[in-house]
Amino acid sequence: MLRGINPGFQDRRITIQQNTAVQNSDGQPIEGWSDLYANVPAKRIYGSGGEKEDSGQLVPHQLADYEIRYASSITTNCRVVEAGQVYEVLSVQEIGRRQGLLLKCKWVGNGS
Numbered sequence: 001m002l003r004g005i006n007p008g009f010q011d012r013r014i015t016i017q018q019n020t021a022v023q024n025s026d027g028q029p030i031e032g033w034s035d036l037y038a039n040v041p042a043k044r045i046y047g048s049g050g051e052k053e054d055s056g057q058l059v060p061h062q063l064a065d066y067e068i069r070y071a072s073s074i075t076t077n078c079r080v081v082e083a084g085q086v087y088e089v090l091s092v093q094e095i096g097r098r099q100g101l102l103l104k105c106k107w108v109g110n111g112s
Contacts, residue, residue, distance in 0.1 A: 010041035014066060015081045016074060036078060043067040044082070047104075062107040070098040080105055 015038045022032035047063030064087060066080055080087040080103060087105035095102055 009043045010067070012042045012044050012066070012082060014040050014042045014068070016040060016068075016071075017079050017081060018073075019077050019079075033079065036073060037071065040068055042082075060107070064105050064107065066103040066105060067095065068101050068103065070094070070100050074101060074103070079108075084110055086111065 016036045017033040018036045020032050020034045021029045024030050043066065045065040045067070047065060049060070049062040052061045066087075068074075074089070074092055076089050076092060078089045080089060086108050088108045089103050089105055091104040093102040093104070094100075
């Protein structure tokens with residue numbers, strides 16, 4: 001049996017951004033982010049977390065899954081922003097037959 005999305009558990013509001021190429025003041029292409037969907041109802045499920053060593057320093061590591069309504073334009077080239085926290089989308093899995101999406105994400109930091 002396929003499970004669907006229960007909107008009663010979608011108690012978070014997230015923004016889904018896509019990676020876009022923009023130009024700086026010198027006309028050079030730089031990486032930027034633009035909103036693909038704003039104020040998206042979502043259910044957050046925390047995964048494993050802790051600290052990992054990177055270049056001799058301990059850095060925080062947090063995984064989180066987000067369940068949202070289906071949207072075909074969301075890919076791993078997107079990111080999730082929730083309350084100023086930025087999460088990289090590692091994978092996108094369809095729930096049911098286009099009933100929803102499960103976004104597997106990794107926390108990458110604060111800000112824009």
